[in-house]
Amino acid sequence: MPKAVAGPEIERLIQLLARLPGLGPRSARRAALHLIKKRDQLMGPLTDALETAHAKIVVCATCGNIDTHDPCTVCTDPGRDASVLVVVADVADLWALERAGAVSARYHVLGGTLSPLDGIGPQDLTIDALMSRAHQPAVKEVILALNATVDGQTTAHYITDLLHDANVKVTRLAHGVPVGGELDYLDEGTLSAAIRQRTLI
Amino acid sequence: MPKAVAGPEIERLIQLLARLPGLGPRSARRAALHLIKKRDQLMGPLTDALETAHAKIVVCATCGNIDTHDPCTVCTDPGRDASVLVVVADVADLWALERAGAVSARYHVLGGTLSPLDGIGPQDLTIDALMSRAHQPAVKEVILALNATVDGQTTAHYITDLLHDANVKVTRLAHGVPVGGELDYLDEGTLSAAIRQRTLI
Numbered sequence: 252m253p254k255a256v257a258g259p260e261i262e263r264l265i266q267l268l269a270r271l272p273g274l275g276p277r278s279a280r281r282a283a284l285h286l287i288k289k290r291d292q293l294m295g296p297l298t299d300a301l302e303t304a305h306a307k308i309v310v311c312a313t314c315g316n317i318d319t320h321d322p323c324t325v326c327t328d329p330g331r332d333a334s335v336l337v338v339v340a341d342v343a344d345l346w347a348l349e350r351a352g353a354v355s356a357r358y359h360v361l362g363g364t365l366s367p368l369d370g371i372g373p374q375d376l377t378i379d380a381l382m383s384r385a386h387q388p389a390v391k392e393v394i395l396a397l398n399a400t401v402d403g404q405t406t407a408h409y410i411t412d413l414l415h416d417a418n419v420k421v422t423r424l425a426h427g428v429p430v431g432g433e434l435d436y437l438d439e440g441t442l443s444a445a446i447r448q449r450t451l452i
Numbered sequence: 453m454p455k456a457v458a459g460p461e462i463e464r465l466i467q468l469l470a471r472l473p474g475l476g477p478r479s480a481r482r483a484a485l486h487l488i489k490k491r492d493q494l495m496g497p498l499t500d501a502l503e504t505a506h507a508k509i510v511v512c513a514t515c516g517n518i519d520t521h522d523p524c525t526v527c528t529d530p531g532r533d534a535s536v537l538v539v540v541a542d543v544a545d546l547w548a549l550e551r552a553g554a555v556s557a558r559y560h561v562l563g564g565t566l567s568p569l570d571g572i573g574p575q576d577l578t579i580d581a582l583m584s585r586a587h588q589p590a591v592k593e594v595i596l597a598l599n600a601t602v603d604g605q606t607t608a609h610y611i612t613d614l615l616h617d618a619n620v621k622v623t624r625l626a627h628g629v630p631v632g633g634e635l636d637y638l639d640e641g642t643l644s645a646a647i648r649q650r651t652l653i
Contacts, residue, residue, distance in 0.1 A: 257547075258520035260508055264501040270494055271475075271483040278474035284544050285473050286502070287509055287518050293471055294506050300465040301487070301499040307461055308488055317488050319459035343485050346458075 261287070313384075315360030315377055317342050325349075325358055332356045334391040336384060336419075338410065340364045340398060348396060356394070359384060364402040365409055378410065385417050392420045399426065462488070514585075516561030516578055518543050526550075526559055533557045535592040537585060537620075539611065541565045541599060549597060557595070560585060565603040566610055579611065586618050593621045600627065 261283060269279035286294040310316070311323035318324055325331070325345075335356035339345050345358050361376045385393050395410060397403035411421050426444035428437060437445075462484060470480035487495045511517070512524035519525055526532070526546075536557035540546050546559050562577045586594050594615060598604035612622050627645035629638060638646075 257518060258508070258525060260501070260504045260520045261518070264498075264505045267494065267498045267501050272486050273479035273483060274472075274474055280547060281544065282472040282474060283505075284518070284547070287505065290506060290509065293468065294502060297465075297468045298499060298502040298506060300461070300468050301495060301502070303461045304465045304484075304488065305491060305495050305499060307459070308491065317458060317462070317485070319461050324459060343482065346481060346485070 314358045315342070315362060316345055316358060330355065333389055335394060336381075336390050336392070337394045337396050338381060339396050340403065340406070344396065344398075354394070361406070364397065364400075364406040366402045373409065376406075378413070381410070382413060382417075385414055385419055388418075390419055392422060395421065395423045397423070399424075515559045516543070516563060517546055517559060531556065534590055536595060537582075537591050537593070538595045538597050539582060540597050541604065541607070545597060545599075555595070562607070565598060565601075565607040567603045567606075574610065577607075579614070582611070583614060583618075586615055586620055589619075591620055593623060594618075596622065596624045598624070600625075 264286075265276075265279050265283045268274055268282050269276050271279075274282060286297070304319075307319040308317060309319065309321045311318055311321050311326055313322050313326045316323040316325055332355060335354070336359055337345075337348065337354055337356050338359045338361060339348065340361050340363055342360055345360060348354060348358075359377070359381050361378065361381070363371055363376055365371060365373065365376070384390065393410075393414060395407040397407050407423055414421050425448060426441065427448060428434065428441065428445050434442065465487075466477075466480050466484045469475055469483050470477050472480070475483060487498070505520075508520040509518060510520065510522045512519055512522050512527055514523045514527045517524040517526055533556060536555070537560055538546075538549065538555055538557050539560045539562060540549070541562050541564055543561055546561060549555060549559075560578065560582050562579065562582070564572055564577055566572060566574065566577070585591065594611075596608040596611060598608050608624055615622050626649060627642060628649060629635065629642065629646045635643065
């Protein structure tokens, strides 16, 4: 354990910064020093932004998105197609799809994926709420935008089964070559899927 | 410009986090989401730590270290060799040397290096303060722990010249092969220095 160079207040700041994803102990130290040097331009505004966010953030009771008002920006946007429901595991996935501008619809955040190994069952996710939303007459399609992992696909199958008697089309994301990807680096599963689901030029 | 998914308060938090070194726009988004999910365990404590640090941080008037009290932890530590003064360009370098436990002495932070191209001259650094400290009778050695760059070495030469008439030994860090480094990847300058300054086994 190295000697403390700075007071315990600074050490505590470094330790907390190191718990952010993407920052390790070394880069947290660098970030702390940067904050300290830019006390007024960055440290003050960041403190305020954290405080405001902490006070205002709510989880949307409808879709599970994180926002500063409930219902959230997405749920209250009148320009979106309310007949399509995009099911994602996490808020990060919702944000990623929105950044890509991939779809202009409503979302439903499950809060994770089914994972027997981690003890996550249907009751731990917002599947009941999804069912009641999917059974609304306005909803015509449910897009399962889940990770192409074992847990993601298990969850997709589980939801598809549950939606069997609902009057909706259930779809999933296409598998294939990522845009900009090189065939040589792709796994066999992706390549096989890309061949099977080839499209006419 | 993608549509805003979350409220402006969250977008502002993401923008400020993205200004930290080591975090880009994408990882800042991930960090913000992580903070929001861990509101009480991480976001609250981090806000408090930033506030405390912002209120308490001072620059040590003696050595230039950043701490929550002046004189700083290093300057007030009675266990350190007060006859040795380690000159560093930046507080980050002081912290790096302390993490390594490389030396138990006093420091002097210059606040940068001489850089004619960037318009940084001797008056922009704490060189005057260094001179008066180095001329104190208790000080026997000045270690110039500066980067092995052109600016760092220019600064070292400049300080060495100024300390010509002071009654101190002026030393610099050894050049050589980094511990764990492979010869094949090292530049010619380092290899030549490592050969010239070879030591007996």
